[in-house]
Amino acid sequence: MAGGFFFFRRVIEYFPKVLSKLPVTLNIVLVSIGIAVILATAIAAIRIKKLPVLSQLAATYVSFVRGTPILVQLFLVYYGMPLLITFFAGKNITSEWNKLIFVYIAYGLNEAGFLSEHIRAAILSVPSGQSEAGYSVGLTGVQTFFRIVLPQASRVLIPGFSTMLVGLLPATSLAYMLGVTDMMGKVKAIGTVTFHTLEGYFCAAVIFVLASFVLERIFIRLSEQLNYERKIKGA
Amino acid sequence: MNLKFNYFVECFWNAARYIPVTLYMAVLVLIIGFVFGTLIALLRTYRIKGVSLLMDLYIIIFKALPINLTLVAVGLIFATKFNAFAEALGLGVRVNDINMLYIGVFAMSFTCTAQLSENIRGALISIPIAQYEAGYSVGLTYCQTFQRIIFPQLLLVLVPSLTGSIISIMKATSLVILIGVMDILNGALKYANAAYCFFEAYLAAALIYWIFSLLIQWSGGTLERHLGRYRKE
Numbered sequence: 001m002a003g004g005f006f007f008f009r010r011v012i013e014y015f016p017k018v019l020s021k022l023p024v025t026l027n028i029v030l031v032s033i034g035i036a037v038i039l040a041t042a043i044a045a046i047r048i049k050k051l052p053v054l055s056q057l058a059a060t061y062v063s064f065v066r067g068t069p070i071l072v073q074l075f076l077v078y079y080g081m082p083l084l085i086t087f088f089a090g091k092n093i094t095s096e097w098n099k100l101i102f103v104y105i106a107y108g109l110n111e112a113g114f115l116s117e118h119i120r121a122a123i124l125s126v127p128s129g130q131s132e133a134g135y136s137v138g139l140t141g142v143q144t145f146f147r148i149v150l151p152q153a154s155r156v157l158i159p160g161f162s163t164m165l166v167g168l169l170p171a172t173s174l175a176y177m178l179g180v181t182d183m184m185g186k187v188k189a190i191g192t193v194t195f196h197t198l199e200g201y202f203c204a205a206v207i208f209v210l211a212s213f214v215l216e217r218i219f220i221r222l223s224e225q226l227n228y229e230r231k232i233k234g235a
Numbered sequence: 236m237n238l239k240f241n242y243f244v245e246c247f248w249n250a251a252r253y254i255p256v257t258l259y260m261a262v263l264v265l266i267i268g269f270v271f272g273t274l275i276a277l278l279r280t281y282r283i284k285g286v287s288l289l290m291d292l293y294i295i296i297f298k299a300l301p302i303n304l305t306l307v308a309v310g311l312i313f314a315t316k317f318n319a320f321a322e323a324l325g326l327g328v329r330v331n332d333i334n335m336l337y338i339g340v341f342a343m344s345f346t347c348t349a350q351l352s353e354n355i356r357g358a359l360i361s362i363p364i365a366q367y368e369a370g371y372s373v374g375l376t377y378c379q380t381f382q383r384i385i386f387p388q389l390l391l392v393l394v395p396s397l398t399g400s401i402i403s404i405m406k407a408t409s410l411v412i413l414i415g416v417m418d419i420l421n422g423a424l425k426y427a428n429a430a431y432c433f434f435e436a437y438l439a440a441a442l443i444y445w446i447f448s449l450l451i452q453w454s455g456g457t458l459e460r461h462l463g464r465y466r467k468e
Contacts, residue, residue, distance in 0.1 A: 067448030068441040069409035079434035170301035201308040212299035
């Protein structure tokens with residue numbers, strides 16, 4: 001294998017090619033976070049309300065997702081979803097569905113497990129006196145939640161959420177194992193044609209570091225803007 | 236559903252045979268990560284000039300890099316460069332003499348060092364300076380203060396985040412499949428390749444990882460309760 005030699009000229013040549021797949025990675029991050037937010041909110045609500053049976057199921061689910069590698073979960077979805085759908089709908093979807101859909105679902109399910117714990121902690125961090133204060137002025141349960149509890153909880157949620165999102169960026173690099181052409185998949189594809197992969201990995205590494213850095217900056221800005229108390233103190 | 240239980244059981248026992256490999260890797264990575272992580276955390280917390288900036292850069296890079304990327308890149312460099320490197324040093328070992336397991340451990344240590352150092356640094360800066368000052372004010376030396384006042388408090392903050400990191404390290408070891416090491420996941424898949432029962436194989440591997448995660452979680456919780464028994468609410 002002639003891949004051991006590292007030439008900077010090739011880095012420059014491959015960089016635009018690898019960079020062109022960054023949107024795929026960002027796409028996976030955004031869609032799976034979208035799925036995760038919806039699912040995690042439901043799980044958190046179930047666990048806070050302590051609904052019988054559902055609450056235990058949710059707790060088991062969260063424990064499973066947090067306790068098994070994402071690589072295993074990815075393939076469980078990839079092999080398991082077709083089995084489930086064949087069983088319920090009676091048709092085979094393995095070849096019909098885009099591989100990206102399995103990736104979305106796997107990462108969405110995975111992040112939902114982690115995010116639900118963040119959401120739960122954030123909502124529970126708001127003292128119950130706050131909800132009681134809402135009720136005492138005649139707000140309904142829904143109004144109290146959206147106007148009193150949620151704004152306070154979101155401030156607690158943002159740091160954990162941003163760490164999770166920044167962590168998801170490198171985590172999605174496993175998607176290429178299902179045959180999705182993301183940045184790692186592109187590096188592999190370049191490698192099969194030219195027999196040079198190390199330069200491609202270097203490009204991917206640079207892009208990952210820069211993208212994480214930018215994403216982290218954005219969230220630091222956001223949490224500074226949400227930090228109302230400090231603003232008042234500073235003024 | 237088309238799920239064969241006997242395949243699942245077969246995969247489970249095939250995977251279970253490799254539990255020691257996964258645990259061995261996780262423990263090695265944990266020890267390496269803990270030693271270097273502590274070092275980096277100390278350098279960054281006490282802002283040693285020059286070095287701490289370099290360490291900041293290290294943390295930023297390895298927090299952003301996917302472990303699988305580091306793993307394949309290190310594996311590739313090792314496979315192509317190690318012979319020349321060993322020859323230059325006059326060593327008798329060659330690529331084929333070295334178990335890929337250690338290459339996996341080496342590669343994973345980079346990321347896990349970064350992760351553990353963040354945990355340790357978080358614990359270090361969570362102790363207010365007043366605690367050190369209180370120690371000095373009653374005439375304790377720095378070492379005494381650290382050992383008797385700071386460390387017990389530090390441990391209590393460190394244990395929960397460390398538990399999470401240990402679990403994530405154990406889960407990350409499943410990636411060594413990329414460089415061909417036989418671990419829990421690969422053991423399950425070895426059987427699946429013959430019997431063509433991939434879903435059962437992944438389910439069996441998941442079950443084993445889950446059991447170990449629960450065990451680690453439980454031990455962490457017990458340790459935390461034990462350490463926090465004097466803490467007043």
